[in-house]
Amino acid sequence: MGQLKQALTAFGIVAAGAVISIAMAAQMGHRRKALAFWLGWLVPGLGHLVLGRAKKAAFFFGTTASMFLFGLWICGWHTVSFEDNPFYFVGQFGSGVTMLLGQVLGLTKAHPRLDLPVSWYDPGLLYVCVAGLLNVVIMLSVFTVPGPPKPEAPRAPAPPEPAPEVTA
Numbered sequence: 011m012g013q014l015k016q017a018l019t020a021f022g023i024v025a026a027g028a029v030i031s032i033a034m035a036a037q038m039g040h041r042r043k044a045l046a047f048w049l050g051w052l053v054p055g056l057g058h059l060v061l062g063r064a065k066k067a068a069f070f071f072g073t074t075a076s077m078f079l080f081g082l083w084i085c086g087w088h089t090v091s092f093e094d095n096p097f098y099f100v101g102q103f104g105s106g107v108t109m110l111l112g113q114v115l116g117l118t119k120a121h122p123r124l125d126l127p128v129s130w131y132d133p134g135l136l137y138v139c140v141a142g143l144l145n146v147v148i149m150l151s152v153f154t155v156p157g158p159p160k161p162e163a164p165r166a167p168a169p170p171e172p173a174p175e176v177t178a
Contacts, residue, residue, distance in 0.1 A: 043152050050149040051106040054141075057152040070148045078105055078141035084126060084134025098135045104142035104149070 042061070050057025055071035058064075082088070089109055090098045102109050 040153075046152040047149050050152060051104070051145070053106065054145045054148060057149060061152060074105075074141050074145050074148065077137050077144070078108060081134045081137025081139075081141060084130050085138065090135050090138050095135055095139075098139035101139035102142040104144070104146035105138070106145065109142065 046057030046060045048057075049060055053071070054074035055067035055069070057067075058070060059067035090102050092099045
């Protein structure tokens, strides 16, 4: 029950941060990018998809998800606990909803797989952490994506040229 309470508290803090940052960004005209930032936290690449960058979104999702899943596979499908490594534990928070699911389901405290060498355990934890940190960088990159092109203002018609004088 304690882990569920921690996970819900963390999710509440993230949700409050999302609402506040989107409201503040709306004042500066960046509401869509702020929304993309938080959607990118939930699912890696989703922010870029919202901004119309489907190829980037697919690339970011593929690289981040494969790194995260490979790390989880090595760690026996458990997320990193604070006891495993406090630095990796904090780093995985960038993984968004996947990390929260592991916390809610109580799947923290990774353990080495019996069919793999023990020396693979630490790189597995590292992959989970780096996937989270990489997703934070991807989330920040939504602010560098140019928005849709602004329509050009209609030009006023040029004044007619004066007619040449006819001399008889």
